[in-house]
Amino acid sequence: MSRRRRALPLQWRAAALAIFAISLLSVLASAAAFVVVRQTLQGDLRETLLADARRVAALYQAGTAGSARDVLVGPTGGVIVQLYDPLGALLIASEPHFEAPGAALPRSVVLGARDHGDRAWGGTLAGTEMQVALAPFTYGVVAVAADVGFIGRALARLARTLSVTALVMVLLSGVVGFTVASAIVRPITDLARRASALGPERLGPIAYAGPDDEVGQLAHVLNDLLNRLRQALDGQRAFLAETSHELRTPLTSLQGYLDRAIRHGDPAVGAELRDARRVASTMSRLVTDLLQLSRGQLVDEIDPHLVDLVADVARPIAEELPGVRVEGALGVAVVADPDRLRQLVRNLCTNAVRAAGDAASVLVSVTREGEEVVLSVADSGPGVPPELQHRIFHKFFRGPGGGSGLGLAIAQQIARAHGSDITFASVPGDTRFTVRLPVADLSDDGEG
Numbered sequence: 439m440s441r442r443r444r445a446l447p448l449q450w451r452a453a454a455l456a457i458f459a460i461s462l463l464s465v466l467a468s469a470a471a472f473v474v475v476r477q478t479l480q481g482d483l484r485e486t487l488l489a490d491a492r493r494v495a496a497l498y499q500a501g502t503a504g505s506a507r508d509v510l511v512g513p514t515g516g517v518i519v520q521l522y523d524p525l526g527a528l529l530i531a532s533e534p535h536f537e538a539p540g541a542a543l544p545r546s547v548v549l550g551a552r553d554h555g556d557r558a559w560g561g562t563l564a565g566t567e568m569q570v571a572l573a574p575f576t577y578g579v580v581a582v583a584a585d586v587g588f589i590g591r592a593l594a595r596l597a598r599t600l601s602v603t604a605l606v607m608v609l610l611s612g613v614v615g616f617t618v619a620s621a622i623v624r625p626i627t628d629l630a631r632r633a634s635a636l637g638p639e640r641l642g643p644i645a646y647a648g649p650d651d652e653v654g655q656l657a658h659v660l661n662d663l664l665n666r667l668r669q670a671l672d673g674q675r676a677f678l679a680e681t682s683h684e685l686r687t688p689l690t691s692l693q694g695y696l697d698r699a700i701r702h703g704d705p706a707v708g709a710e711l712r713d714a715r716r717v718a719s720t721m722s723r724l725v726t727d728l729l730q731l732s733r734g735q736l737v738d739e740i741d742p743h744l745v746d747l748v749a750d751v752a753r754p755i756a757e758e759l760p761g762v763r764v765e766g767a768l769g770v771a772v773v774a775d776p777d778r779l780r781q782l783v784r785n786l787c788t789n790a791v792r793a794a795g796d797a798a799s800v801l802v803s804v805t806r807e808g809e810e811v812v813l814s815v816a817d818s819g820p821g822v823p824p825e826l827q828h829r830i831f832h833k834f835f836r837g838p839g840g841g842s843g844l845g846l847a848i849a850q851q852i853a854r855a856h857g858s859d860i861t862f863a864s865v866p867g868d869t870r871f872t873v874r875l876p877v878a879d880l881s882d883d884g885e886g
Contacts, residue, residue: 449616449623456615457608464607468600475596479589480569484558487517487571491582492556494519495573498580518568520581522548529578536564536583543570543581551579560586625653633660641668682729689722720781728844740775740855744878747772747813751779752802759787761797766804770811771878774856782852785845786815786860786871793869794819806877814872822864831860 446454498521519532520541526548531537541564551557551572559570563583567590570583625648632644641664646657696715703711745751748766756762783802790800794817805812822830833847846860853860853873862871 448626449619452619452622453612453616456618457611460611460614461608464604464611468604472593472597472600476589476593479592480586483569483584483586483589484571487569487582487584488556488558488573490517491571491573491580494582495575495580498577499575518563518583520583522579522581524552524578525549526552526579538564540564543572548572548579548581626656629653629657629660636664641671678728682725685725686722686729689718689725693718693722720777720784724781724848740778740852742773743776745772745774745776745779746770747779747804747811747875750776751783752804752813755780755783755787756802758784759791759797759800762787762791762800762802763798764802764804766802770804770806772811772875773878774875778852778855782849782873783813783815785849789845790815790817790819790869790871793817793822807874809877810874811877812872812874814870816868816870818867819869821866821869822862827862827864830862 517532518536520536520543521529521531522543523529526545528537528539528542531541535541543559543563547557547559552574556571556573559572561568561570563570567586568583569586570581572579572581574580625646629644629646636642636644643661643664644657646654648654648657693715696711696718700708700711700715746768747770748764748768752764752766756764787800787802791797794800799818801816803812803814803816805814831846831850833844849871850860856875858873858875860871860873862869864870
């Protein structure tokens with residue numbers, strides 16, 4: 439199974455989306471403002487020059503005394519007035535510099551104005567970028583021109599101002615986006631926090647006082663799921679409790695019959711009867727553990743003895759599960775409950791055999807490391823998938839190998855009742871469960 443790519447938290451993704459949206463809108467608004475201002479300035483200049491050209495043409499058409507400048511309303515900085523004859527030749531200009539041949543408008547533009555009426559033209563005259571308006575009259579064409587440099591300078595200042603504004607908006611969008619994302623995600627985070635506090639023994643409804651929106655619907659779905667899960671667990675516990683209770687009576691009777699057979703039976707079969715008595719006692723202990731687990735109680739009752747882990751624990755389990763191998767020297771002793779330790783090792787070995795599919799691939803080893811005895815159960819099976827490893831000691835969890843889902847949970851509780859803990863490491867071909875117990879102190883403190 440491929441591992442899912444780790445994504446950014448929802449809060450950061452929502453903040454990034456908000457930042458992107460606000461930044462994009464800021465940039466688009468600045469660009470739109472620049473375009474509108476530019477078109478407005480250019481359009482106003484063009485209309486003003488056309489009005490001036492018409493006034494000057496009307497003045498020349500009337501032939502009355504007066505100055506063209508008296509009727510001009512052009513932009514700050516003044517305008518240039520040029521007069522063209524009907525053939526499109528430049529006759530005179532309001533400034534000598536614009537009377538040179540290089541300052542004349544293209545003849546086609548002048549003749550177009552003469553034939554078709556008022557028009558505007560933009561281009562370079564005498565080395566200066568100009569906006570020109572032309573208007574015809576009886577004796578030729580009047581051209582009124584203005585330097586558009588002031589528009590470029592104004593637009594440059596506007597562009598700098600809009601750029602700074604857009605940058606500030608982008609920076610502010612980070613704060614706004616994160617704040618908005620936090621407000622949106624907070625109810626979901628609160629639901630997750632409340633849900634994470636739940637467990638198999640605590641499956642009450644999640645309190646939610648918010649509106650009946652999408653988050654409210656999610657809370658409702660979660661509570662409905664928790665209710666169904668609680669009912670399922672209650673049913674499972676009731677079944678375990680009832681089954682365990684029903685098994686205790688026949689097992690108790692079986693142990694009594696075996697005790698009587700051991701006392702009064704043929705000594706030749708005494709060893710087999712004692713083995714059967716031990717198995718019946720183990721089954722009775724397992725039933726008691728199941729009953730405790732169904733009630734949510736821990737396996738914490740132990741009867742400590744001096745135990746040889748190889749002779750008293752590992753080898754008897756290997757005899758019960760033919761094929762399981764045992765490594766370790768005799769005489770490595772701990773103070774523990776032998777029945778409980780056999781139950782622990784039996785559960786680990788049964789789980790290993792089930793996972794590996796072959797008892798011969800299971801090895802129980804006992805080694806001493808300093809003041810500790812290391813008891814491990816290893817198998818060469820396919821291993822525990824990484825996404826399931828944190829759940830294998832949970833009650834009722836069943837891995838790919840099947841089982842009741844109680845063996846490892848009981849084994850872990852037995853280890854903790856002895857002041858230890860089961861640790862494990864698993865990769866394909868090598869899964870190892872390990873328990874560390876203190877070495878029994880067999881030294882004689884008295885001196886003769």
